[in-house]
Amino acid sequence: MAETSSAPERKASDTKMLASTLKDSRWLVKEWERLKKEYGDKFVAVLDCKVIAHHEDIKTLMRIVDEKVPEKKDFVTTEFINIKELRWLR
Amino acid sequence: MRIEGYLHRDKSPYLDVLVSLPKGKVKRKISFLIDTGTPRTILSERDALKLGLSFRRLKRLDEELLGLGGFSETFKLEDVTLLFASGRSGHSEQLPEVIVHRESSLPEEIKKQIPSLLGRDLIGRFVLVLDEGQDMVYMTDEHPPKY
Numbered sequence: 001m002a003e004t005s006s007a008p009e010r011k012a013s014d015t016k017m018l019a020s021t022l023k024d025s026r027w028l029v030k031e032w033e034r035l036k037k038e039y040g041d042k043f044v045a046v047l048d049c050k051v052i053a054h055h056e057d058i059k060t061l062m063r064i065v066d067e068k069v070p071e072k073k074d075f076v077t078t079e080f081i082n083i084k085e086l087r088w089l090r
Numbered sequence: 091m092r093i094e095g096y097l098h099r100d101k102s103p104y105l106d107v108l109v110s111l112p113k114g115k116v117k118r119k120i121s122f123l124i125d126t127g128t129p130r131t132i133l134s135e136r137d138a139l140k141l142g143l144s145f146r147r148l149k150r151l152d153e154e155l156l157g158l159g160g161f162s163e164t165f166k167l168e169d170v171t172l173l174f175a176s177g178r179s180g181h182s183e184q185l186p187e188v189i190v191h192r193e194s195s196l197p198e199e200i201k202k203q204i205p206s207l208l209g210r211d212l213i214g215r216f217v218l219v220l221d222e223g224q225d226m227v228y229m230t231d232e233h234p235p236k237y
Contacts, residue, residue, distance in 0.1 A: 014173055015180030018108050018119060022175060025106055025121055026096050041199065058139045058202070062118075074108070075119050078140060080202040 017075045024049060024077040032081070040083040045076045052076070091181055093174040093216070095124065095227040103220050103227040105208060108173040109133075109141065116141055122208035124218065124227070131209040133167065133190045136202050143167075148190060165190040172212065174229075183212060 027049040028035070035044060035051070043061045045053040052068055055061040058078065066073045095105040103124040110117040120137050138145070148165035167188045174181045193201060216229035 008179070011173065011182065012179050014108055014117075015175055015178065018106060018173065018180070019175035021119060022094065022096065022106055025104065029096065029098055032099055043202070058136050059142075062140055062142070074117050077106075077119065077121070079121075080136065082199070082203050084199070086200070086203060 014074075017072065021047070021075045021077055028077060028079055035081050036083060039081045041081065043078055043080050045078050047072060047076050091176050091231045093176045093181060093229045095229070097222065097225055097227060098123075101222050104205075105227075105229070106175065107208075110171040110173065111141070111167065112169045116143075118142075120206055123205040124213060124220075125207040125209060126213060126218070128207045128209035130211050131185055131188050132207045133188055134201075134204045134206045135190075135192045136204065137206045138190050138192075143190065145190075145192060151189065162191045162193040165192070183215065185211060 024046045028044075028046050039051065039054045042054045042056050043058050044051045045061055045065045047069060053061055053064040055064065058080075061078065062073075065076050069076065093105065095103055098104055104121050105124055106119055106121050108117055109120045118141050120133070120140065122131075133141075138148075145165065148167070151164040151166050153164060167190060168186065170185045170188045172183050172185065174183070193204070196204075213229070216231060217233055218227075218229050220227050
């Protein structure tokens, strides 16, 4: 029978993974202009400061992510890279 | 305890959260815009789809949500766990209800840009520090002294 981790172990492992992906969120903001030229009007999926997948549809993108990095799929940073700049009131 | 976030291009403050639904079947990292003007935490349509949710299976809320863009369709998720990266063991919070909203009238290209909002039902449990000059945003449970 396969061993299953306890809830505290899972939480610690999830925390470690989540903490390690904060750099991906910051990288995405920093690289926005470059990414806009390459992936404009598409969703991108970022892991370890690299674009690992892109698609115009988020559901399709997540299917690609699930196949590509099954062990890290829940921690992938995603964002829609808009070409047309929108300014939010709030 | 400190939960670090980041500032987006327009200096909007964001926090990364691992959102888990009951029974642990679904979990994904979602980036939330910290919005002190929103009483309740709201999951946007694009992030609901990222979580793999189906609007047909979600419980509909009777109330409609009024935002700056008008009314939107609302659904609800119950007993949502939000895990934040903080220290070695992390910090988790429970929300009995999270609103999921869908703005059918908006063009797809706009809807894809609408972020999820971390509302006061969660932010209000912490001290929020925002310092654009230092490029710094975080939440902490260390309360300042009362005067």
